[in-house]
Amino acid sequence: MIRAARFALEARLRLSEGQIFFALTIILGVLCALASVLFTLAIEGTRHLLFGLEPSALRFVIVPTLVSLGTGYLLAKFFPEVRGSGVPQTEAAFHLQQGVIPARVPFGKFLTGVLCIGSGHSMGREGPCVQIGGGLASLLGKWLRLSPRHVKDLVPAGAAAALSAAFNTPVAAVLFALEEIISDMNAALLGSTVVASVTAVIVERSILGNEPLFHAPEYHLVHPAELLAYAALGLAGGLISVVFSKGLLRTRAFFLRMRASTAIFQPAIGGLIIGVVLIFVPQVMGVGYEYVDQALNGGLPLKLLLLLCFMKLAATIISYASGNAGGIFAPSLFLGAMAGGAVGVVIRRFAIFPTGDPGAYALVGMGALFAGIIRAPITSVFMIFELTQDYQILVPLMVANMLSFLISRRYQPRAVYHALLDQDHVHLPEPGSRGVAASRLARDIMTHNLTFIPAGSSVEGAWKLMAENQAKCFLVGSQEMLAGLVTRQSLEEAMQSGKASDPLTSLFVSGWTHVHPDHPLEIALERFRQNPGLLPVLSRGSTYRAEGVITLETIMQFVETKR
Amino acid sequence: MEEDRRCSQCGKVIPSDQVGCPSCAANGTFLRSLSRESVLLLCVPVLAALFAITSTAAKIYHSQQRALAQEWYLRGEADLKSGRAPEAIEDFGRALAFSRDNRLYRLRLAQALQAANQPEEAGPYLLNLWQHEPGNGTVNLELARWAVRRGEASAAIRYFHNAIYGVWEKNPEDQRRQVRLELCEYLLSRGERQAAQAVLIELAANLPKDASLYTHVGTLFLKAEDCSQALGTFRQAFNLDPSQQTALTGAGEASFRMANYRDARRYLERAVRLNPQDTAAVQRLEMTNLILSLDPLERGLSAQTRARRVVLAYQQAVGRLRACAQKRGEALEGQQAVTDLQTAYAHVMQIGPKVRETVLRRNPDLLMEAQELVFEVEELTARDCGYPAGVDLALLLIARKHGSAE
Numbered sequence: 001m002i003r004a005a006r007f008a009l010e011a012r013l014r015l016s017e018g019q020i021f022f023a024l025t026i027i028l029g030v031l032c033a034l035a036s037v038l039f040t041l042a043i044e045g046t047r048h049l050l051f052g053l054e055p056s057a058l059r060f061v062i063v064p065t066l067v068s069l070g071t072g073y074l075l076a077k078f079f080p081e082v083r084g085s086g087v088p089q090t091e092a093a094f095h096l097q098q099g100v101i102p103a104r105v106p107f108g109k110f111l112t113g114v115l116c117i118g119s120g121h122s123m124g125r126e127g128p129c130v131q132i133g134g135g136l137a138s139l140l141g142k143w144l145r146l147s148p149r150h151v152k153d154l155v156p157a158g159a160a161a162a163l164s165a166a167f168n169t170p171v172a173a174v175l176f177a178l179e180e181i182i183s184d185m186n187a188a189l190l191g192s193t194v195v196a197s198v199t200a201v202i203v204e205r206s207i208l209g210n211e212p213l214f215h216a217p218e219y220h221l222v223h224p225a226e227l228l229a230y231a232a233l234g235l236a237g238g239l240i241s242v243v244f245s246k247g248l249l250r251t252r253a254f255f256l257r258m259r260a261s262t263a264i265f266q267p268a269i270g271g272l273i274i275g276v277v278l279i280f281v282p283q284v285m286g287v288g289y290e291y292v293d294q295a296l297n298g299g300l301p302l303k304l305l306l307l308l309c310f311m312k313l314a315a316t317i318i319s320y321a322s323g324n325a326g327g328i329f330a331p332s333l334f335l336g337a338m339a340g341g342a343v344g345v346v347i348r349r350f351a352i353f354p355t356g357d358p359g360a361y362a363l364v365g366m367g368a369l370f371a372g373i374i375r376a377p378i379t380s381v382f383m384i385f386e387l388t389q390d391y392q393i394l395v396p397l398m399v400a401n402m403l404s405f406l407i408s409r410r411y412q413p414r415a416v417y418h419a420l421l422d423q424d425h426v427h428l429p430e431p432g433s434r435g436v437a438a439s440r441l442a443r444d445i446m447t448h449n450l451t452f453i454p455a456g457s458s459v460e461g462a463w464k465l466m467a468e469n470q471a472k473c474f475l476v477g478s479q480e481m482l483a484g485l486v487t488r489q490s491l492e493e494a495m496q497s498g499k500a501s502d503p504l505t506s507l508f509v510s511g512w513t514h515v516h517p518d519h520p521l522e523i524a525l526e527r528f529r530q531n532p533g534l535l536p537v538l539s540r541g542s543t544y545r546a547e548g549v550i551t552l553e554t555i556m557q558f559v560e561t562k563r
Numbered sequence: 564m565e566e567d568r569r570c571s572q573c574g575k576v577i578p579s580d581q582v583g584c585p586s587c588a589a590n591g592t593f594l595r596s597l598s599r600e601s602v603l604l605l606c607v608p609v610l611a612a613l614f615a616i617t618s619t620a621a622k623i624y625h626s627q628q629r630a631l632a633q634e635w636y637l638r639g640e641a642d643l644k645s646g647r648a649p650e651a652i653e654d655f656g657r658a659l660a661f662s663r664d665n666r667l668y669r670l671r672l673a674q675a676l677q678a679a680n681q682p683e684e685a686g687p688y689l690l691n692l693w694q695h696e697p698g699n700g701t702v703n704l705e706l707a708r709w710a711v712r713r714g715e716a717s718a719a720i721r722y723f724h725n726a727i728y729g730v731w732e733k734n735p736e737d738q739r740r741q742v743r744l745e746l747c748e749y750l751l752s753r754g755e756r757q758a759a760q761a762v763l764i765e766l767a768a769n770l771p772k773d774a775s776l777y778t779h780v781g782t783l784f785l786k787a788e789d790c791s792q793a794l795g796t797f798r799q800a801f802n803l804d805p806s807q808q809t810a811l812t813g814a815g816e817a818s819f820r821m822a823n824y825r826d827a828r829r830y831l832e833r834a835v836r837l838n839p840q841d842t843a844a845v846q847r848l849e850m851t852n853l854i855l856s857l858d859p860l861e862r863g864l865s866a867q868t869r870a871r872r873v874v875l876a877y878q879q880a881v882g883r884l885r886a887c888a889q890k891r892g893e894a895l896e897g898q899q900a901v902t903d904l905q906t907a908y909a910h911v912m913q914i915g916p917k918v919r920e921t922v923l924r925r926n927p928d929l930l931m932e933a934q935e936l937v938f939e940v941e942e943l944t945a946r947d948c949g950y951p952a953g954v955d956l957a958l959l960l961i962a963r964k965h966g967s968a969e
Contacts, residue, residue, distance in 0.1 A: 020599055027606045034610070034617045041617075041624050053631070144599050203614070207621050211664040217690035290660035297687035299656075299676070359687040 021150050024140055025157050025192045029199025031140070032133040032161035036200070037207050039110055039132065040166065043125055046118025047286060060120070060282070061275035067119035068271030068324060069264075071112050075323060076264040079108030084320060085124075085327040086131025088417040090159055091181050092426050096540045099138055099152030106135030112325035119271065120278055120285045122315035126166045127327020130181075133162025156181045157192045161200035168213055170201040172383035179376045180417070213289065213387050216296035219360035220392035225353040227399055233343045233361055234368050234400035238407025240339050241372025244313055244332075245408070245416040251321035252423060263323065270322025277315050283308055284315040287330045292366070295337040296388070298359035302345045309338035328416070332373040333366045340365015363393055364400045371401040372408035375415040425543040429518060442524040443517035445558040446537045446548030450475060455483040459507065460500035463491050472533035475546060476504060482546045484508035487532045514538045517547055524550055632662035639671060648679035666692055673705055682712040700729035704742055711749060719749065720758075740766065744779065751786050759787040767796055774804035781813045785820075793817040808837040812844045819851060822964040824858075827851045853957040859934055860965055870923035873934050876958055877911075877918045880940040883955050884908055887948035904947065907940055938962035 015023070050063045075083055081102065082089070086109055093101045113128035137158025141151035156177040164173035174197045178185050221227065255266050277284060283291050291308065294300050300308070316331040344361025367384040371377040380401050385391050412419075418428055451469065453462045455477045466474055466488070477483035483505075490507045494500070513527045514536045528535040528550055539545040597605070639654030655672035662668060669688050676685035686709050692702045707722035723746040731738040743766045750759035767780050777800035784793035794817035800810035815830035831848040834841060855861065859872040888895045888904050895908040914933060923930040941959040945951060951959055 014598075015600055015603075020603065023603050027603070027610065030610050030614070034613045037617050037621060041620050044628075045624060048627075144602055207614075207618050209664070215663065215669070215691050217687045218694055290656075290663065293659070293663060294656065297684075297691060299672075299684045299688065301684075357683075357687050 017147060017150065020144060021146065021153070021192070022195070024144060024146070024154065025195045026199050028133075028137050028140060028154065028158050029161045029196040030203050031136055032129075032158055032196070033165035033200035033203035033207075035106070035110070035132050035136060036129045036162045036165035037204055039113065039129060040125060042110075042114040043118045043286070046114050047120070050119055051285075055282075057279045060278040061272065064120045064271035064275045064278070065268055066271075067115050068121070068267040068322075071115045071119075071324065072264045072267035074108070074112055074115075075267065075325065079104060079112060079325075081105050082109040082112055082128075082131065082325050083323045084325065084420065085127030085329075085417070086129075086134075086325075087127045087180065087327065087329075088421045088426075088428075090131050090134040090155065091183075091417065091428060092421055092541070093134060093138070094152060094155045094181055095428055096426070098148050099134075099141070099155040101131075101135045101138035101155070103135075103139050106132045106139065109135065109325060116267070116319075116324040117286050117326050121271070121274055121319040121324050121326055122284045122286070122288075122312060122331060123319050123324060123326020124287055124328060124330025124333075125326070126163055126329035128325060129162040129166040130159040130176075130327075133158035133160070134181075136162075153189050153192060156189055157196035160193045161196035164197040165200040165204035167383070167387065168201065168204060168208075168210075169383050169386035170197045172379050172386050173197045173200075175379040175382055176376055179379050180374070185378070212389050214293050214296050216293075216359055216363055216388050216390065217357075218390045218392050219356055219363060221396055222356045223354045226351075226355055227396060229343075229347045229351060229355060230361075230364055230396035230400045231403055232347070233340055233365055234403025235407060236339060236343055237336060237365060237368030237400060237404035238372050238411075240309070240313070240335060241332075241369055241404060241408040242411040244317070244335065244369075244373055245412045245419070247313070247317045248320055248328075248416065249419050249423065251317050252420070255321050255323060256423060266323045270318050270324055273318045273322075274315055277311060277318075281307065281311045281315075284312045288312070288334045289330070292334055292337040292362075295341040295362040296359050296366075298341070298344075298357045298362070300338075300341060302342055305338045305342040305345065309335055309342060312338065328373065329370075332369045335373075336366035336369030337362040338365075339369065360393060360396075363388060363390070364397050367397045368400040368404035372404035373416055375405065375408070375417075377401045377405045427516060427538075427540045427543055429516070429540065440521035441517065442515045442519040442521065442537050442550065443548070445521065445524065445554050446517070446550050447554045448548050450479060450546060450549060452476065452478055453486070453504065454478075455481075455504070457504045458500065459491060459494045459502045459504055462486065462504050463495050463500070466491065471551065473509070473531070475534070475536065475549065476508070477546075479546050481544050482536060482538065485512050485532070485534060485536070512536075514543070515550070516540045525555075528555070628661045632658040632660075632665065632668065634658075635661065636668055636671065639668075639675065643671065643675055643678065646678075648675050651675035652679055652681075666695065670701060670705065673709075677705065677708060677712070680712075682709050685709055686713075696730075697725070698730045700726045700731040700735070700738060700742070703729050704745075707742075707746075707749075716753060720746070723749070736769075736771075740769075740776075744783070747783050747787075751783065756787045756789075759783070760789045760792070763787060763789070764792065767792065772803055774800045774807045774810065777803065778807055778810045778813060781810065781817075785813060785817060788820075790817040790820045794821070806837060808834050808841065808844075811837065812841060812847075815844065815847060815851075819847060822960070824851050824854050824964075828855060850957060850960075853954065854960055857954065857957050858961045858964075859930075860961075866924050867920070870920045870930060873923055873930055873937070874918055874920050876937040877933050879954050879958060880937040881911055881915070883944050883951065884911060884940050887944040890948050903943055907936075907943055910936060911940065938966065942966075 050067070051059060082105055093099060109128050109131045113125065117123050117125055134155045137154040138151060141154045146154070159181055160173045160177035163176055164170045167173065174193050177193045178190065182189060258266065291300070295305065312331060312334050316328060319326060320328060341358045341362035343365065344358030347361065348355050348358060363384060367380045370383065371380040374380070381394065381397055384397055385394065414422065421428055451474070453465055453474050453476045457465070471488065473485055473487045475482060476486055486504060486507045487509060494502060494507055509532055513530050515524045515527055516539070517537055524535065533552060535550040536546050537548040537550060539547050635654045635658035639651045639658060642651035642654055652672065652675045655668055655675055658668045659665065659672060669692055673685040673688040676688070689702060689706045689709055692699070693706055696702055703722045703726035707719050707726060710719035710722055723742060726742045727739050727746070743762055747759045747762045747766070750762065763780060763784055770776050770780060777796050781793045781796035781800060784796055794814055797810045797814035797817060801807045801814065811830050811834035815827045815834055818827035818830060828848065828851045831844055831851060834844045835848055838844070857872060857876060859869050859876065884904065884907060885895065888908065891904070893902055893904055895905060900906040900909045914929070914936065917929055918933050923933065937958060941955060941962050945959050950956070
């Protein structure tokens with residue numbers, strides 16, 4: 001009898017999946033806010049512990065080098081997924097892995113982020129917070145045995161909550177989650193993201209207070225002609241964004257080309273360079289918001305603004321590209337404030353119309369660089385508004401943001417986060433195609449029946465292997481490591497011209513294309529036309545991994561079944 | 564009768580005598596064996612504990628930050644007091660880096676920037692502070708100084724007035740008085756005498772019994788050319804403190820400017836007695852004495868003395884006229900009178916033979932004519948040849964005194 005009552009009570013108290021999801025977004029908001037606050041405090045505490053009040057030149061060099069040696073080991077051996085910002089990894093987890101993030105990721109990111117940023121690397125804490133938040137969300141979702149769809153849906157909520165707490169910007173955090181992580185401003189996840197973000201900011205403010213991150217006067221447009229000056233700032237911001245993005249990608253590619261065994265030491269190389277930079281320009285250390293604040297108040301002279309802009313750009317590229325853990329959110333704001341301040345000083349000196357204070361340009365510059373580098377223009381506008389609580393500057397901000405965004409997109413078509421994923425052989429779906437429900441996809445017409453020629457084969461070996469196969473084109477390598485394609489015709493010609501002992505790599509088809517399983521049929525057919533009778537279907541998570549192929553036969557088979 | 568139940572996780576049948584799924588409980592850890600609702604409930608105390616830990620950590624961290632900020636702030640205050648503005652800027656900047664919300668540090672940084680002659684950099688900090696505390700007297704005063712440096716007069720005056728009627732934490736009356744004095748000096752530097760007089764009248768009405776303050780205000784009244792108010796204020800000053808030599812000099816000066824030369828002599832003699840080294844007062848007294856000794860219209864003079872003074876003045880005026888004509892390159896002799904100087908000289912020469920002490924004593928009309936001619940010559944030469952000195956200056960001041968009296 002008692003047992004029956006207990007069962008009945010349990011049944012009555014049992015929550016539906018939706019109710020648990022909602023409760024979890026609130027819990028997640030609190031947890032992510034606490035994690036963000038602790039992360040911030042830990043970074044600042046570490047910085048003071050390592051550098052003290054007035055560090056010597058030797059300390060400037062030794063601290064980042066030695067700490068980076070330690071973090072390099074941690075990153076290479078235990079937490080390879082947490083290098084860099086964390087935003088692209090979170091995007092990839094959301095789009096490609098159903099929101100599943102290993103449990104070690106948030107903890108690893110916390111630890112390595114604190115060490116890297118606290119030891120003086122020129123990196124931001126917001127990107128890591130996004131990954132920590134996303135990781136905690138995934139962890140909680142899995143722990144509570146939510147359905148895969150709900151686990152996935154929790155990730156942007158966690159990311160938004162952490163960002164909201166890190167920046168004290170609840171609206172911008174929600175927009176960032178929608179614009180960057182989900183890539184859909186009309187996403188159905190708006191509700192959960194808002195709940196988590198608002199909860200997080202309430203918790204954060206109850207601990208740290210409700211002061212805005214930056215203290216700047218309320219700036220406004222002084223004269224209509226000043227919009228031209230802000231447009232010039234937008235152009236400058238766009239060009240600096242391009243320089244930053246290209247510089248970061250090229251330097252990172254350089255480090256990635258080094259032998260795999262050097263991965264442990266690469267962060268230390270970055271640490272050594274940063275240490276030397278810090279001797280001369282200590283202002284580029286870490287997040288650097290105190291200097292952003294000074295720039296927003298017009299408190300820095302032109303020479304220093306230019307110096308800090310250039311040195312921060314170089315230092316951030318080195319810190320990030322060498323494989324340390326930290327983001328580019330804060331550096332992009334820093335760069336924007338310095339570049340904007342410099343443009344403001346120059347315009348004030350030479351303009352023939354009344355102009356605002358250089359601080360106003362620093363403020364708009366922050367937004368312009370953020371829009372140019374991060375490629376989230378709407379988030380950028382709201383973030384500047386929330387950071388400074390000043391909406392008088394919105395019109396100039398939008399003008400500069402849009403110009404910077406367009407210039408940056410024109411000269412660096414791939415957004416930096418996506419380009420970074422490309423370098424890691426992860427292909428995210430294009431923002432426009434995400435969430436678009438195509439009726440027929442590449443995966444519908446591909447076959448999983450794959451035959452490979454080993455990559456080390458000679459021409460003769462390949463010929464023998466494929467003698468009885470009537471296909472026009474063959475895959476070379478293995479399922480996990482596709483090396484290239486060869487055509488039957490090129491094999492025949494090589495055999496006839498006495499090149500039987502040549503390595504097979506000499507016959508690789510150049511410029512072959514691929515699709516991913518979620519590509520629409522139209523794109524698959526278009527790309528099939530460009531290939532010699534075979535179109536590999538590669539995983540988005542790793543473009544080395546072949547998931548299938550599309551051939552003329554598979555297409556015909558698909559057409560037959562549809563009849 | 565109890566029905567068979569199935570586990571929501573593994574789908575296996577849960578025996579009727581068991582609460583949870585024995586299969587799941589056997590496979591999983593304790594946490595995994597808990598229901599989702601239990602885990603959610605468990606989260607509440609865990610989060611509360613985490614919140615407490617984080618809050619404590621934040622408090623410890625912030626108290627350390629505040630201590631460091633205070634250290635830099637004190638260094639900045641010391642540097643600012645000893646005139647090392649660039650060092651103070653550095654110190655306050657560091658204090659702000661540790662405590663970015665602190666408005667006092669922000670204000671001090673702005674003050675240091677102003678002291679280092681960097682108003683462009685100071686402005687935004689002040690504007691930011693003003694947006695948070697538009698009624699703060701100190702912030703408004705600093706903004707007024709900032710606007711003065713930028714040449715924005717209307718903004719400066721507005722901020723000065725905001726500061727006067729603003730909130731001051733310590734000694735509000737003293738602070739407001741200082742702001743009024745500063746505003747007054749600014750208005751005078753811009754030549755806005757009437758506006759300055761209005762501020763001074765308001766200021767003088769509420770002065771505490773402090774002779775030096777009255778003296779300061781009297782001096783400003785003098786600068787604002789309100790001699791009557793100045794004299795009244797200086798009188799109050801030396802009534803409060805008879806040894807206020809500056810007030811006596813000021814009263815002498817005010818009386819002198821109002822052409823009350825007897826009063827001026829009285830004040831200036833007392834001032835010089837108190838400080839014989841005050842050369843300005845001594846010179847002013849000499850001039851006063853000269854005026855009083857030359858004025859032919861002085862009360863109580865005998866006809867003989869009056870005639871003697873007119874003859875002396877006439878001779879001085881002729882010399883002054885000749886010197887002025889020579890300076891300007893105008894010939895006075897043998898020319899038809901064309902210029903004002905030549906006309907005046909012709910007039911002088913016309914009555915010249917008659918200007919003798921015995922003649923003038925008997926002929927009051929001629930005395931009057933000669934005296935008028937002297938005054939006319941002094942005004943004319945002052946206009947054409949610049950302000951005179953010595954006896955000519957005394958005659959000019961006598962001319963003006965009696966001219967204005969007429």
